[in-house]
Amino acid sequence: MNRTTITTLLTTTGCLATTVLAAPPTWEDLPLGSAFATGDNTTSDGVDVNFDCFEWSSGGAFCGGEATVEGQIPGCNSGQRIQLNNINAVFDYAGSLGVQDDPIFTFGEYGGNINLAINGDFINFTDFVDIDGIPLGGCVVKVLAGGDGNDCGRVQFVGTVEKLLVGGQEFWWDGTPDCDIAFEDLTLGAVYPAVSTFVADGVPVTIRELIPPAGPPIAGDAIVGDAGYACGVGHELNLDNSRASFQFLAGPGPVNDLTMEFGEYGGFINVSINGDLRVVANFKDLDGATVGGTTISIPTGGLGGDCGEMQVSGIINEFEVGGQELWIDCLRFEADPNGGGGDECENAHVDHSDLPSAGFWSPGDTLSTGGVDVTIRNFMSSVGPLSGNAVTSSSQLACGDDLELATYNTRATYDFAGSIGALANVTVLVSDQGGEVNLGINGVGTWARDYADLDGTVYDGVTMTVESGGRDGDCTVLFLQGTVENLTLGGQQHFIDCIWAEDIMPPQTRGDFNGDGCVDSSDVGILLGLWGTADGDLNGDGTTDSADFGTLLGNWGC
Structure with missing residues (x-):
């Protein structure tokens, strides 16, 4: 030398x-x-x-x-x-x-x-x-x-x-390009327990329990440090018996070809891509593996007790990584040119930004946001109805922007068809921070522990898919494929933000069941034939009854 x-x-x-x-x-x-x-x-x-x-x-x-x-x-x-x-x-x-x-x-x-x-x-x-x-x-x-x-x-x-x-x-x-997520915007020494959510460089991140090879999940912490254990510079994220879920759909949209720098010094690791979870001893065990429709390569390190780099080729909607003695840094990725995300709230049909900053509603109250009529109702839990309140929130826990509607032991029914018109193929940003959730589409509803439990379910011909998140603490993206006339969302600690759709249909007069442009005796006959079912529901409460008959009479005429 x-x-x-x-x-x-x-x-x-x-x-x-x-x-x-x-x-x-x-x-x-x-x-x-x-x-x-x-x-x-x-x-x-x-x-x-x-x-x-x-x-x-x-x-x-x-x-x-x-x-x-x-x-x-x-x-x-x-x-x-x-x-x-x-x-x-x-x-x-x-x-x-x-x-x-x-x-x-x-x-x-x-x-x-x-x-x-x-x-x-x-x-x-x-x-x-x-x-x-x-x-x-x-x-x-x-x-x-x-x-x-x-x-x-x-x-x-x-x-x-x-x-x-x-x-x-x-x-x-x-050379090396800029990191897309470098954790420099997080406070040094900050501790995020499982389950908690923060935003790093514009991407929502949820800290979750670590999944072991056997036994119950382990609830640890994520800690912002700068000791260089991931062999980078500046801030890094220490995953101490926890995993970090990067929810791209709730931030920039789908991404391509992700790379991540890491330092891993003991125990096992979790890697999940697009919902496909793997639990392995070392990153090198995933070299060449196909996970969630993507291909993983580990060009350097990954044998344990070392630094290395992980590369993921393919389209990524959600990326999770965790470990027992794991440090991560400098995630880089390319935006998917065919993806969405990022700007949808700017063009949302409902984003709640027009709500009063101190808004407070009880079951039975109504409000209007984005021109859509909304009714607040009791929450339907596994043990029966619960009565709480809905309030305007600026927490941005649903990972949108500006204001959101928080429902505490309540549910909110958005009457699209009766106000701005039915929506086709709807996307919703929500966040469930604990307890159960309610979901109803076109008068057909249910309750569940998490939105993830409802993935793939069908309501009045509309299929609900959880595109990202779906569990406690997540920024969750729901996609409703079909025509949505009314939508009910609620929870015990629950936040609703942006709602947008691929298309909007001109509103039809409520009560005009035969579509002839008039509400008359022929529509009364149809309503009576639907009595006691959800099919003639005009006010979104899930059943056809006297309240709907009153709505029909209120719209009588051509």
Whole structure:
């Protein structure tokens, strides 16, 4: 291992440790196949890059190498990367984009020696593991994964990098993109017990019990730390006998191709994707597995007692991960171009933002939101009716925005058909924070412990699917496939936010059963024939009775 100072290429400067979560360039802005020789230069992601001679392990210089922009190797990097074949790349951060603090890079190294210089301090070595922990150019080299040779891995330069030189013989190099979820917006030291919910970088996260290989669930905590156990920088999330559920449908919408950095130091782990749960000893046990319609790869680490990276290829609606001594950091993903999420509340038919901030309603009271008439009713529990209240809430526990309707031992019936018109294919954001729930569609209703227990049930031809969440503490997304004339939602500690639909039908006069545009004696005959059933229900209480007859008479005429 040879060490010198390059003064012709790099100016020596000191390194001051700070926090950053990405390292350019990532080469995505250059044409695939772009090739460079010694003396050439280019710019990628705003970084000026020039190419220089390579130094053999013996000390001699070689100036006939080539650098080529190539596609990714699955499991080693994301997107494009650059191959450095007996050539060095010099990144002038200070002279272009700006200095980089604590940058993290990915590499693939499969033979020969490596050249590296940070801020003018040069070293010539065989494998990255040989320089793990050494000071270089005022920074510290930290090998996060791999580095033994004939492998891919990640390396961090802890400190401020103004200029960087790197090259090899059978060598690939890539930057790292920004983390989509880095936990930097959470308070350091915050403790989230199972079951609790918070939002990290715009994504709702529920902390849940850890599921063991056998026996009852274990209720631990999630703790925000910064000790670097996941081998990253800044904040990380310690899952101490707990699991974190990332509910993308209630946030940005479905995502593609997720990666996550982790450190795992004992016990077992949980991984669930789109509701498909696996309980295994180590992450490596999932390498190559198909889970929830996606494919998992573990390119680095995952053997236990180490740091590593998990990659998930496919469309992800909900992602859960947990362990006993597990730290996670830096989740990255791409938005699904065919997905939803994120902006639906902006176009919701009902979002409760027009409710009075101190709204308070008892069973029998009515209110209007988004032009929809709503009636508050007693809650129907497993032990019989319960009477509580509905109030305006700003908790955003349902993971929408602005105000929501909280129902405490009550249920709310939204009469779409009688106000703005029936809705087709409806999506609802709700959250059940404890106790039982009520669900009713078009006058047909039931109670359950959780929405998850009702997944796939059918009400008057409308199928209800739980697209995300569905359990206590979750931000839950319900999809109702079919025509919804009225909808009843409620619970004991329950929150309702946005309701939107694919289509809305003009309202039909309540009582016009035969659709001729008039409420008359022929409709009375139809109502009487439906007496005592749910099919002639006009007020959403689930039965056809005198109250519905009164509604019909109130709409008499053409």
